[in-house]
Amino acid sequence: MAPKKSSAKTKPKPTTVRLDFAPPASKRIDPLTAFAAPKPKGKAKETEDDRLWVEIYEPTSQTELAVHPKKVEDVRRWLEEAFVGGPSGKLRKYRRILALTGLAGVGKTATIRVLAREMNCEVLEWRNAMGDNAYTGFQDDHQTLFSKFENFLERAATCNTVFAGPSSSQTKRRIVLLEDLPNLLHADTRTKFHNAFQALVASPDPNPVPVVLIVSDSGTRGEAADDRLLTGQSRERDDAMDIYTILPRDLLNGPYVTQIGFNPIAPTIMKKALQSMIHSHFSSQTSNAPSKEILDVIIETSNGDIRSAIMALQFSCIVELPSGKRKKGTKGNAKVLLEAITRREQSLVLFHLLGKVFYNKRKSFLVRVTHRTPVQRRRTFLKDKELDAALRDPPKLPHHLSAHERRTSRVNVDMLYADSPIDSSLFSLYIHQNYHQYCNEMEECEGVAEWLSWVESSGGEAWYQANPHQFHLLALGTLHSLPSPVPRRNQKCFKPQFFDYLTKEKDAWDADEDHRVGSWSRAEVVTELGGVLKARDTNPTASMRAPLSHQLFSRLDFVPGSDGSGLSQLSEAEVPGVVEGLVEDTDHVGGWETGNKNGGGWLEDDEIDEF
Amino acid sequence: MSLWVDQFRPRTLDDLHYHKNLSTRLKSLAASGDFPHMLFYGPSGAGKKTRISATLRQLFGAGAEKLKIDQRVFLTPSKRKIEVNLVTSNYHIEITPSEAGNYDRVVIQELLKEIAQTQQVDMNAKQRFKVVIINEADSLSRDAQAALRRTMEKYMSNMRVILCANSTSKLIAPIKSRCLLMRVPAPNSDEMTAVLTHVAKRAYFDLPPEAAQEIVSDSNGNMRKAILVLEALKMQSPDLSGPLSIAKPDWETYCHKIANLIVTEQTPARVMEIRTKFYELLSHCIPPTVIIKTVAEALVTQVDEPLKPEIMHWAAFYEVRMRIGSKKIYHLEAWVVKCMSLYKQSFFQFDMDDFD
Numbered sequence: 001m002a003p004k005k006s007s008a009k010t011k012p013k014p015t016t017v018r019l020d021f022a023p024p025a026s027k028r029i030d031p032l033t034a035f036a037a038p039k040p041k042g043k044a045k046e047t048e049d050d051r052l053w054v055e056i057y058e059p060t061s062q063t064e065l066a067v068h069p070k071k072v073e074d075v076r077r078w079l080e081e082a083f084v085g086g087p088s089g090k091l092r093k094y095r096r097i098l099a100l101t102g103l104a105g106v107g108k109t110a111t112i113r114v115l116a117r118e119m120n121c122e123v124l125e126w127r128n129a130m131g132d133n134a135y136t137g138f139q140d141d142h143q144t145l146f147s148k149f150e151n152f153l154e155r156a157a158t159c160n161t162v163f164a165g166p167s168s169s170q171t172k173r174r175i176v177l178l179e180d181l182p183n184l185l186h187a188d189t190r191t192k193f194h195n196a197f198q199a200l201v202a203s204p205d206p207n208p209v210p211v212v213l214i215v216s217d218s219g220t221r222g223e224a225a226d227d228r229l230l231t232g233q234s235r236e237r238d239d240a241m242d243i244y245t246i247l248p249r250d251l252l253n254g255p256y257v258t259q260i261g262f263n264p265i266a267p268t269i270m271k272k273a274l275q276s277m278i279h280s281h282f283s284s285q286t287s288n289a290p291s292k293e294i295l296d297v298i299i300e301t302s303n304g305d306i307r308s309a310i311m312a313l314q315f316s317c318i319v320e321l322p323s324g325k326r327k328k329g330t331k332g333n334a335k336v337l338l339e340a341i342t343r344r345e346q347s348l349v350l351f352h353l354l355g356k357v358f359y360n361k362r363k364s365f366l367v368r369v370t371h372r373t374p375v376q377r378r379r380t381f382l383k384d385k386e387l388d389a390a391l392r393d394p395p396k397l398p399h400h401l402s403a404h405e406r407r408t409s410r411v412n413v414d415m416l417y418a419d420s421p422i423d424s425s426l427f428s429l430y431i432h433q434n435y436h437q438y439c440n441e442m443e444e445c446e447g448v449a450e451w452l453s454w455v456e457s458s459g460g461e462a463w464y465q466a467n468p469h470q471f472h473l474l475a476l477g478t479l480h481s482l483p484s485p486v487p488r489r490n491q492k493c494f495k496p497q498f499f500d501y502l503t504k505e506k507d508a509w510d511a512d513e514d515h516r517v518g519s520w521s522r523a524e525v526v527t528e529l530g531g532v533l534k535a536r537d538t539n540p541t542a543s544m545r546a547p548l549s550h551q552l553f554s555r556l557d558f559v560p561g562s563d564g565s566g567l568s569q570l571s572e573a574e575v576p577g578v579v580e581g582l583v584e585d586t587d588h589v590g591g592w593e594t595g596n597k598n599g600g601g602w603l604e605d606d607e608i609d610e611f
Numbered sequence: 612m613s614l615w616v617d618q619f620r621p622r623t624l625d626d627l628h629y630h631k632n633l634s635t636r637l638k639s640l641a642a643s644g645d646f647p648h649m650l651f652y653g654p655s656g657a658g659k660k661t662r663i664s665a666t667l668r669q670l671f672g673a674g675a676e677k678l679k680i681d682q683r684v685f686l687t688p689s690k691r692k693i694e695v696n697l698v699t700s701n702y703h704i705e706i707t708p709s710e711a712g713n714y715d716r717v718v719i720q721e722l723l724k725e726i727a728q729t730q731q732v733d734m735n736a737k738q739r740f741k742v743v744i745i746n747e748a749d750s751l752s753r754d755a756q757a758a759l760r761r762t763m764e765k766y767m768s769n770m771r772v773i774l775c776a777n778s779t780s781k782l783i784a785p786i787k788s789r790c791l792l793m794r795v796p797a798p799n800s801d802e803m804t805a806v807l808t809h810v811a812k813r814a815y816f817d818l819p820p821e822a823a824q825e826i827v828s829d830s831n832g833n834m835r836k837a838i839l840v841l842e843a844l845k846m847q848s849p850d851l852s853g854p855l856s857i858a859k860p861d862w863e864t865y866c867h868k869i870a871n872l873i874v875t876e877q878t879p880a881r882v883m884e885i886r887t888k889f890y891e892l893l894s895h896c897i898p899p900t901v902i903i904k905t906v907a908e909a910l911v912t913q914v915d916e917p918l919k920p921e922i923m924h925w926a927a928f929y930e931v932r933m934r935i936g937s938k939k940i941y942h943l944e945a946w947v948v949k950c951m952s953l954y955k956q957s958f959f960q961f962d963m964d965d966f967d
Binding site: 428429432436437439440441442443444445446449450452453454456457497498501502504505508509512521522523524526527528529530531532534535536552553554555556557558 | 614655656707710746747833835836839840842843844846847858860861862864865868877878879880882883887888890891892893894895896897898901929932933935936937938940941942944945948949951952955
């Protein structure tokens with residue numbers, strides 16, 4: 001997202017065709033604007049533009065986008081396939097819905113807008129027009145918001161615009177952009193919404209208009225969801241908006257929907273973008289430009305959210321930050337301040353969260369990374385050293401506890417908890433799925449397994465009696481039990497199999513239900529009826545066959561060895577991660593603790609390549 | 612489909628083959644007009660439910676055998692719907708509250724209140740009360756048991772509760788003290804042979820004594836299992852002669868193989884392997900308690916004497932945790948890891964001793 005001030009005002013806005021009454025003010029008003037743009041102090045700037053920088057410096061071309069080029073290319077290819085149909089021309093049928101997912105502020109909307117402009121297509125965007133037509137007595141043609149949405153979707157997908165220029169009415173490409181969605185938390189609306197999409201996909205339109213859905217991820221936190229997750233009734237988290245609530249499951253896995261996940265913006269890319277923005281903003285005078293350190297702090301605290309970074313940047317240009325250029329020692333203050341502004345919860349990527357726990361780094365542990373340059377290795381070394389200096393050694397343990405002697409951990413569990421994108425139940429499942437790869441000895445396994453078991457059974461029967469310290473106990477217990485250093489042998493991180501088996505179990509219970517006779521209890525059917533059922537199956541003369549579904553619980557073939565099937569590896573994109581191959585920032589949490597990053601030290605210790 | 616177990620189940624207290632004095636007691640209780648709340652307990656397959664239904668018949672006559680199966684939907688405080696199957700007649704109702712999982716309290720409360728507040732309308736009924744049979748009472752949660760305790764007192768005038776459980780150890784004391792405890796022990800092998808021969812006669816074939824012997828020794832006092840095995844064997848080889856091979860159910864062999872896995876190798880990778888096996892068992896609805904029990908029993912046959920009590924101790928230990936916690940796999944695995952590490956330690960110790 002590089003600056004282009006001159007073009008900011010003249011740039012062609014994507015036309016938005018509204019099929020219902022549009023609210024007069026289509027610009028989104030940000031409450032921050034109220035005080036984010038006060039009168040500039042001292043010398044008045046030439047441009048008295050009170051818009052936010054985010055809007056002023058909206059990217060206009062692909063080169064200005066701060067998104068990883070590969071992602072942009074993915075989206076572009078999809079759009080091209082949607083319009084042309086790919087090399088064979090047959091793909092068009094399947095390019096109906098594109099879902100862009102990712103955390104807030106990673107450039108999803110910007111990418112679509114830029115590409116739409118570059119590919120010269122019209123963006124039809126839906127916006128929930130709440131209270132636009134103020135209630136004016138009885139209206140015969142009153143529509144609910146949702147039926148408006150349905151109409152919009154239907155018409156946008158099928159009708160050509162009447163107002164299009166005579167020349168281009170046929171050739172003009174259009175996409176439907178859905179970012180502001182109806183209230184999907186309402187079950188009825190969600191069903192209708194799903195139906196609308198099913199209908200859209202099912203319609204045999206030779207000239208379909210592709211639909212782009214933009215979904216900002218938000219992770220799940222809070223322990224109450226546990227219960228529901230466990231009972232296996234529904235994995236859909238009704239109160240969290242994610243791609244699974246927005247699109248029906250079968251559609252999402254079907255051929256018509258493509259999902260492209262956006263990762264948080266890498267610090268290097270963001271730095272470039274912000275620098276060029278500063279460069280053009282302060283082209284005339286350099287005195288007020290924020291210092292390099294502040295820029296670094298902003299990037300670091302934004303966690304890949306470029307919108308928040310730009311906001312923070314603008315903020316830092318408006319108020320005089322305590323540090324300035326003169327005193328470098330006060331940088332910590334600026335950091336604290338900026339962090340307070342830009343800090344986002346759930347900023348730690350799941351993948352890295354697990355890496356931190358499993359690799360169990362402790363004081364005076366040297367990372368031996370062979371494929372780094374000496375400079376980088378040295379930098380890592382220095383950073384670790386500084387980190388270690390801040391860690392205090394634990395008091396010596398008495399003799400009988402000497403088995404529990406450990407060096408101080410470099411992992412700050414409080415930080416982990418604050419930044420964790422998942423709740424403790426899911427966290428324990430992930431640990432459970434993967435811990436054995438990081439153990440050498442049975443004793444270490446025993447430690448982790450015991451902790452998992454204890455933590456899970458601590459607390460009472462009801463959710464509100466649950467142990468509130470589960471996350472901490474688990475993290476600390478795992479760290480305590482695992483060896484340090486953990487041997488690196490190309491461990492892979494897998495997703496928990498728990499849920500797959502839970503669904504299987506549910507199916508089996510249903511089958512069980514079919515076989516209940518009289519007053520048999522479920523467990524009796526499962527454990528004792530199997531033999532007879534099997535005998536009936538093998539006996540061709542048996543007059544009455546039981547439904548074959550009993551095999552779900554009666555048939556168990558022992559396969560020696562552990563089959564790797566059913567294991568799915570946790571990828572970084574799962575909960576958005578860092579752009580692969582470009583940057584590694586696993587240790588940024590560590591950076592917060594001590595605040596000793598020297599200019600642009602991003603390419604440091606890596607964890608990711610090890611996975 | 613009708614199984615022999617159900618088809619040839621004794622209907623009345625007089626038809627029962629064993630525990631004659633229990634039958635006489637039940638008969639006199641039913642005749643006394645002062646029928647208490649009851650708790651039947653004993654190992655599975657001993658004939659608890661058969662005795663309960665025979666007692667019902669004794670109480671109410673043949674009308675208690677006209678059963679229909681309903682499904683009732685209960686609403687939890689958090690507005691979740693729970694479906695529970697009910698077996699009812701005009702005189703009694705039978706529920707398995709553990710089907711409702713954590714919400715068994717809701718089911719118990721709603722249902723009992725509803726039954727207790729309606730009077731028996733059938734003027735020809737022999738008794739003024741209705742009977743509620745609660746199966747698997749030992750898997751009731753604490754909450755549900757507490758709820759039950761209150762209701763049992765309050766509605767004594769027009770309702771009786773019959774609980775059916777494998778063991779009384781998981782029931783709270785107030786409930787035990789409100790019930791007349793009826794222990795139904797497992798039949799001995801002579802009694803079982805007699806029942807098997809009776810079943811064979813009813814099914815019009817002759818059971819060779821060797822086959823009966825075989826089945827009885829295999830089924831460990833579980834009458835239901837014995838009759839099921841008999842039926843399965845009859846289906847496989849109609850004449851029941853020659854050496855019989857009683858196939859164990861799949862899950863049981865599976866558990867035995869897991870025990871083998873534990874003793875053959877003790878590494879973190881093996882833990883992972885066993886975990887998938889456990890997951891497989893769990894996803895086939897095998898109750899985790901049964902899993903841990905079967906594996907432990909198979910395991911103790913393969914280890915040295917001093918380890919045996921340890922293994923059983925930890926199995927019991929983790930079984931309790933399993934009951935409290937909700938992710939059974941953690942506890943199963945923790946137990947396996949514990950066993951592995953114990954086994955390994957003892958192995959090394961043995962080696963060292965040898966060396967000295």
